[in-house]
Amino acid sequence: MVGLFRRDAAPSSSADTWLVAGLGNPGPEYAGNRHNVGAMVLEHLAGRLGARFGRHRTTTMLAEGRLRPGGPKLVLARPLSYMNTSGGPVSSAAAYFGIPAERVIVIHDDLDLPFETIKLKADGGHGGQNGVRDVIKALGTPDFVRVRVGIGRPPGRQDAADYVLRDFGSTEKTRLPFVLDDAADAVELIVDQGLLAAQQKVHAPRA
Numbered sequence: 757m758v759g760l761f762r763r764d765a766a767p768s769s770s771a772d773t774w775l776v777a778g779l780g781n782p783g784p785e786y787a788g789n790r791h792n793v794g795a796m797v798l799e800h801l802a803g804r805l806g807a808r809f810g811r812h813r814t815t816t817m818l819a820e821g822r823l824r825p826g827g828p829k830l831v832l833a834r835p836l837s838y839m840n841t842s843g844g845p846v847s848s849a850a851a852y853f854g855i856p857a858e859r860v861i862v863i864h865d866d867l868d869l870p871f872e873t874i875k876l877k878a879d880g881g882h883g884g885q886n887g888v889r890d891v892i893k894a895l896g897t898p899d900f901v902r903v904r905v906g907i908g909r910p911p912g913r914q915d916a917a918d919y920v921l922r923d924f925g926s927t928e929k930t931r932l933p934f935v936l937d938d939a940a941d942a943v944e945l946i947v948d949q950g951l952l953a954a955q956q957k958v959h960a961p962r963a
Contacts, residue, residue: 773829774947775855776801777816777846779864779887781838781921788923790907793935794863794887795834797905800936801943802832809834814848828947831855842887843894850895860900861943862891867916869906871928874939876946876955877902901946905939 778798786792802809805821809832812818816833823830831853835845850860858878864885869875879899882889892898910919924932938958945954 772827773831773853773855774859774861775831775833775846775850775853776861776943777833777835777842777849777863777891779835779839779842779862779891782836786921789921790924791839791865791920793865793905793907793939794903796932797863797903797936797939797943798832798834801830801940804940805830805832807832811836812849812852814852815845816849818849823944823948830943830947839887841890843890843892846891847894857895857897857900860895861903861946862888862900863903863905863939863943864888865907865920866904867907867909867920869904869908871906871908872931872935872938873906874935874942874958875904875906876942876951876958877904878951901951903939903942903946905935 776798778794780786780792780795781789802819802821807819807821809817809819815836817836819832821830822828831849833846833849835842837845846860846862850857864887866883866885868883878901881898882892888902907920910916942954942958945957
């Protein structure tokens with residue numbers, strides 16, 4: 757899904773444009789890590805939109821697409837920096853396209869949520885997630901939307917830093933496609949219906 761994004765492409769001036777950033781670490785050695793689930797969701801979403809990624813001057817892999825013909829536009833950005841320095845690329849992409857913080861959606865892993873759990877929120881703290889911490893610092897505000905994708909706590913005494921940099925386990929991998937699908941659905945709901953309506957649907961108990 758990687759293609760050449762025109763470096764001289766003009767920023768969109770549409771008021772219905774959203775920036776969706778999927779956090780993770782760059783490079784194939786990190787691709788399957790739990791810490792990269794935000795980037796996995798972004799790739800899944802791009803596939804739905806038929807959007808192709810390419811390098812952009814904002815130090816991101818960037819793609820663009822619409823939810824439907826004439827519908828809201830999504831600028832999908834994956835920082836080319838490491839997780840802990842995600843803020844600069846996200847902020848740069850938001851500035852380049854003239855997208856305010858309230859229309860920025862950041863997808864990231866969350867140790868405090870059980871695997872397969874997705875929660876949506878706007879503003880507030882970073883919860884110990886260093887990528888989110890850096891985005892808050894770079895944007896100068898916590899007032900952006902987060903799609904928190906649960907990866908669960910490490911078992912036993914395993915170090916959390918080691919846990920997030922390991923691939924999902926075999927049982928988790930069988931469920932992961934459904935998690936990515938649900939998280940991509942959540943992004944589309946936020947853009948299409950607003951955060952409150954999306955929260956009501958995503959946070960509702962499963963039948």
